Amino acid sequence: MSRHPAWLDNAIFYQIYPQSFCDSNGDGIGDFQGIISKLDYIKDLGCNAIWMNPCFESPFLDAGYDIADYYKAAPRYGTNDDLIQLFDEVHKRGMHILLDLVPGHTSWNHPWFKASMKAERNEYTDRYVWTDSVWEEAAGYGSLRGISERDGSCLVNFFTHQPALNYGFFNPERPWQQPIDAEGPRKTLEAMMDVMRFWLSRGCDGFRVDMAGSLVKNDKDGKGTIALWQKVRAFLDKEFPEAAIISEWGEPDKALEGGFHMDFLFQSGPSHYNDLFRCEEPYFSSRGKGDVTAFVDKYVEYHNKTKNKGLICIPSGNHDIDRLARTLHGDELKVAFAFLLTMPGAPYIYYGDEIGMRYVEGLHSVEGGYRRTGSRSPMQWDNSTNAGFSTAPVEKLYIPLDPAADRPTAAAQMADPTSLRSEVQRLIALRQAHPALQNFGEIEFVHAGYPLMYLRSSGDENLLVIINPSAEEKRVEYAQTLGTCIYQLNSAVRQxxxxxxxxxQSASVFRK
Structure with missing residues (x-):
């Protein structure tokens, strides 16, 4: 097995969207001190690691993914000292925290970009990808044009205000396309490693990397980007060997070859993640009309390619996709979490998914959220003002709350042993008590359909997981004895x- 920080063996992550989690000063936006005040809640749930979305200086045209200063915390969240205090408080509780690194682009407000727009050459001229002429755009990319005295068009990664940083082209085809070993791309990578060095030296435990597979351009097979991340991994192994790096790539074989410790299966790409939770007929719907086979086939393919190299992670959701509870309800959510928390790879729970927070329909876009805005509403803590998120007037809240009278709250679910949160807590405790269920345990699928059956193993421990999301009883041939049941959701499996x-709508785990 490739080397990895030991704390990743049983890491269970909780994703915090900082502006929506907890507001400590009544301005309607979440902040670092609010997060600190809720760390015990996260630990009580059973999560021992945190991934926090971008928290740096930004004009917030894309909710912080448009960074204007990598070295400064956004004032609306607090100061650098507040962020370092958050690191310390996380560590006091025996937990770890990852920051969100956005290496592919910056805000157009970033001083690097402003310097790169100047006609005279300077140290930032080649920090971004520019064509030689304002009349030439890069085929296949958006661009900024006619914005500066410099002649040229600047590539953008997504939104217009996000100019692409220059890591070079794997196969340069135009004079302005620099190879990956040119001085400009090398300086860009060095600058990003300096950012990582700055925060790791102050207590951060690593990074989740945004759009990790997109840095080198004209890199169809990812070879240039893989080589780039291998350099980063060598730097981390030398200076910060306990730091973790997790990729938003969606192709684990490439990400892990590049040196990442784990990769997300997520909504885009070939993983069939959406077949499980977010499609016309999700597999975990009680209607029982979904299809899990394409997901299992792709998962097995990735698992074989990455065997003993790293982690393939399946999140409950994130800030970019619909809430789990938009398509699943009631016991469907409990069955889905039984799957999420018994699969290999580090689990990731998006804030509020553990209580079944809903997608808030009909919202106007906030900070570039567009249709994603409904998945970014404030955390619902209790039945006090603004669901306990903030004391601000309701019109000042970052995003409107779920207006439903029966919206779920953390307080109510903590008091109810039959709630979704209580079931998630129970599943996390089960996972942590059994090495076979943890992140590096092996998996072998026994049956892909209704039910879904798989074996988890580690050392001498062998566990059989049986999950039936359907509202109908299912039968399947199985000649072996089941063993001892160590977890049961709803009715018991009979042989x-x-x-x-x-x-x-059942889930069971048997010790073989």
Missing amino acids: DGNTLVVPA
């Missing part, structure tokens, strides 16, 4: 000779 009778 009738060589046939298993799997109850509707």
